[in-house]
Structures are given as C-alpha cells and as structure tokens.
Amino acid sequence: MSLTTTPTTRATAAAGAGRTGADRPGNGAPGARAAKVEGRRGRRRSDVALTAVGVCALVGVLVTVWLGLWVTPPDRFMGNLVRLLYIHPSIAWVMYICYGVAFLSSLAYLWPRTRSLRFDKLAGASSEVGVVFTGLTLVTGSIWGRPTWGTWWTWDPLLTTTALLFVLYLGYLAVRRIPGEPEVCAKRSAIAAIVAFVDVPICYFSVLWWKSLHQPPSIADPVTGKTYIHGSMAWTLLLSFVSFTLVYVWLVARRYRLFVLAEREGDEGLALALAERRAESREAQA
Amino acid sequence: MWRDALLVAGKDLRIEARSKVALGQVVPFALVVVLLFGLALGPAVGRGSVLSQAAPGLFWVAVLLAAVLAVQRSFAIEALDGASDGLRLSGLDPAGIFVGKAAAVAGQLLALEVVLAGAVALLYDRHLAGGLLLAASCVAATAGLVAVGTIYGVVSSGARQRETLLPLLFFPMVAPILLAATKSWDAALAGTPGRGIAWLDVLAVFAVAYLAMGTVAFGPLLEDA
Amino acid sequence: MNGYVEAGYVVGLGTLAAYAASLAVRERAARRRVGAGPAGTPFVAGTSHARVPGPDGAAGPEPVTGAPPDPASGDRR
DSSP states (O other): OOOOSSTTSOOOTTTTOOOOSSSOTTSOOHHHHHHHHHTHHHHHHHHHHHHHHHHHHHHHHHHHHHIIIIISOOBTTTBGGGGGGGTHHHHHHHHHHHHHHHHHHHHHHHSGGGOOHHHHHHHHHHHHHHHHHHHHHHHHHHHHHHHHHSSSOOOOHHHHHHHHHHHHHHHHHHHHTSOSOHHHHHHHHHHHHHHHHHHHHHHHHHHHHHHHHSOOOOSOOGGGGGGGOOTHHHHHHHHHHHHHHHHHHHHHHHHHHHHHHHHHHHHHHHHHHHHHHHHHHHHHHO | OHHHHHHHHHHHHHHHHHHOHIIIIIHHHHHHHHHHHHHHTOOOOSTTSHHHHHHHHHHHHHHHHHHHHHHHHHHHHHHGGGHHHHHHHTTOOHHHHHHHHHHHHHHHHHHHHHHHHHHHHHHTTOOOOOHHHHHHHHHHHHHHHHHHHHHHHHHHTTSTTHHHHHHHHHHHHHHHHHHHHHHHHHHHHTTOHHHHHHHHHHHHHHHHHHHHHHHHHHHHHHHHO | OOSHHHHHHHHHHHHHHHHHHHHHHHHHHHHHHHHHTTTTOOOOTTOOOOOOOOTTTTTSOOGGGOOOOOHHHHTOO
16 A cells, blocks of 8 residues: 555545555556656646636636626516526536536446546545535525515425435435445445435426326426526526536535545554554564 | 245244234334324314325325334344344345345335224224225335335445434435325325326336345445445 | 525525535644654554655645645635
C-alpha cells in the first residue's frame, strides 16, 4: 500500500487523480498513474480547476440572483412569484443529476471491469449532495406552492415521489454508514443505490396512476411555469441551470475529497496502531 | 433453485413452529396496532365513521408494521450461532435462499392478514365484500412486501443498528405497495371490484419486479452479509 | 415582493452555503487529523511516510500547520 503518492493530501475527484492504494490495480486508471508520476503538479492543476469551478459557480449563482430578483420583470400571471422559478427547477435538475451519477457510478462499481472504490466514493458523494438538493427542491417548491396553490403541500405525483426520493436516499446514506470492509460496504451500497434508483420511476408511475385513476389534477403543474418564459427570463433560467450544475460539480468534488481523506485516515490509523503494537512487543521482548 | 427454496422455507417455518415468535408476538402486535387506530380515530359508529372509511388503509399499515417485525425475525434466526455462515457454506443457490426466506415470511404474513382482516371487519364495522379481489391483492401485495423485506433484511443484517435501519429502508420502498393495496381493498369493499383490478395489476407488477431484483441481488449481498 | 420569494432564495442559497461551509470545515478537520496523526511515529512495513513540505509548501497550505481556507471554500458566501 502506498500512501504517499499524494503527500499533502490534495487529491481531487476533478482530475480523477485519487489515491491509488486501495483501488484495484490494472483497472485502467491513467489519472492515478499520472498522479504517481507527476505528483504534485497534477494535484495542483486539479486544485486550480476545482477553484475555478467554485468561482464560476459562485459568480453564476450571484448573477442568477441579481437577474432573478432585480433585472427580470414580474410575470404577467404569477407576479413576483415567478422569481422563485429561477432557482427551483435548477435545484430539481441538479437533484436528478446527483441520483443519475450515483446510479451510474454504482453500476460502474458492480461491473467487474470498472470496479474501483473511486466509483463508490463518487456515488456516496453524489447522493449525499443529492439529498441536500432534494430537500431544497421540496422546500423551495413548497414555498412557491403556498402562495400559488394556497397550500404548502399537495399529493401531486411529482411531489409525492420527490418526498419518497428524499427518504429513499436517506436510507441509502444510512446503508453507507454500515461498518465493514471497504469492498463489502461498496458492493452493498452500490446495490442499495441501484434498488433505490430503480424504485423512483416505478413510484412515479404508481402515484401518477393513483391520481389519474381518481381525481383529475386540480392544480397547475409546476412545470407549466416555463411556458410563460421569454427573453431575459429564459436567459436567467439557463444561467441558473448552468451555475447550479457547477455548484453540484464543486460540492461533489469537495465531498469526494472528504471520502479520500477519511479513507486515508482509516489506513493511517491502522498503520499507527500496528506500529504501536509492534513497538510494544519489542519492548516486551527487551 | 426451487428445491433449495423449499428447504429454506421449510427450515424457517419449522423454527417458527417451534419458537412461535410470529404467533406469540407479531400477531398480537398487529392486533394492538389495530386497537390503537381505533383509539386514535374515535369509536366506529356505523358505515360512515372515519374508522370504517379508512379501514383498508389502516389494515395495510398494520400489515406493513408487522411485516417489518417478521422480516427482522427472519434474519434474527440467521444471526444466531453463526447460522448465516452455515447458510453461505451450504452450497444452496442464493436465489433459492432468497425465495425460500421470502416464502416463509410470506406464509406467516398471509396467516396474519387473515386474522387482521377479521379484526378489522369486527372492530371497524366493515363488511368484507369482494373476497376474491381481497385475497388476490393480499397475495400480490405480500409477495412484493416480502421481496423488499428480504432484500433489505440481508442488507441491514450486517449493521449493528439493524432494528432502526430496516424500517427506514423498507417503508419508502413499499410505499407504492401500500398505495395500490389500499386502493384495491377500497374498491373491493366498496362493491366496485372493477376499479380494483387495475390496482391488482400494479401490485402484481411490483411483486414481479421486486422478486426479480431480489433473486439477482441476493447472491452478492449474502456473500458479504 | 412578498416575502415568499425572499424566503425561497434565503433558504435555498443559505442551505447550500451552509452545506458547502460544513464540507470545508470537515475537510480541514480531516486534513489536520491525517496530517497530525501519525507524524513522528516510526513507521514500518509499507507506509513510507514522506509527509514533508515541498518546495512550494508556502503556496500550498500544509495540513500539519492548520491549513488556511481554500480559496474555493472561503468565498462560498
């Protein structure tokens, strides 16, 4: 096990230059190998890239807020409430990216040829960010729904399945915390992620049928807000999508780093304990 | 696979016959839940009361709560005396183990549902009409429930906090089953079984999907549990 | 505007900022632990523990000495 390819702990997900110790050898990780050779230079480059993403995300969000709150005109039908629609759909969009990435990387982990703990970490990072964004989707949607529909919550298919998503992935995060060997945990989590993801479309349809079989929807679909959007509103929304996606990239990269650090900490804790026990036995022999 | 499933199911049911945990604890627990709903939603007086209106939903919630306990019991017996190692080393087909364990829980749950249905009819003052649809949706819903329960039972069996983890994983996954089963029972009890058929289909789809998921995923999960 | 809009923006962006800040804090704590934990311990077998400040240590924050905030984490609102 070599713990020292990235000594000052600057490995990032952005460049794919994670640590190589626990990853299976020979799984086609040019980034990891390059990191070994280039060492600090590759790490610094990924750092710069991540910082750039962070700055872009921050500027993008700030400009979105500025455009959304002050520049764009109020909507003809919704008035100022339309301003909430500059952040709510993009947050929901990021939520889907999060779970999509978590699903794909879980699949990649289970696929023997691409099996690498990096995918496990990516899935964990992405779904944790996803839970945050799902919560925000629910809250911002609710804040929009209260003045628009006159209620904080309604049993609309979209809302119901989003709430289910939230608890499903909370459960997934709980599964990730089950202690065990890294490979065992990763496999278990990957299966849990896939099961949770597969459940989402099924849930959606079941709840859709539940509505369509019984009462006709009495409220406007949140998505219909988009149909009124023109000009500066469209640009603001587009910018919002882009900048929240950048926020996602930045957050996931940071979360991924945290996983890398925690893993290293575990390894070094073990190494430390081993060293101490060996020292003890030497003392006992002496 | 089917022979292995029979073996495992027989083993689990034999253990239940000797220990009588489901009979002595899970069934009384479900009855307590039914009573608690009665206390929470007021006395049932006649057809239009809240209790009688909500009877299908309450019945299925009680079944769900009992199902968690039954699944926990099903994996608790594997946790004792290194039984899970024995199961892994036995050379039985993992898919067979999955189907067997699910079938054993399903058998217990179906028996429980019969008792509970009687209790609901009696206590919530609801006539059990449309018996065929009721029974069919019970079977389909139970198949889905035990499939999800067995998948997550083995996932959480490695965790030290499995008592709290399993419900968190289980309930969101079976939410659609609760929905469909309630609707199906609603239709049957209201005397319009035609509306319930669609929901029975939904239940069947879920049962098949979750069972398929389980037979595929159980092997790798069991290896590491 | 009517309060709802402001509330939505504050809650949405505030939560994200809080989450980003928590990540930065956790990362710094983890770095400190990883950096400070085994320092000075004699190491055997496999863990060649070469955690020395490089020539550009002044530019890159050094975990042992309590890393200054990453530019990306510092300016997240």
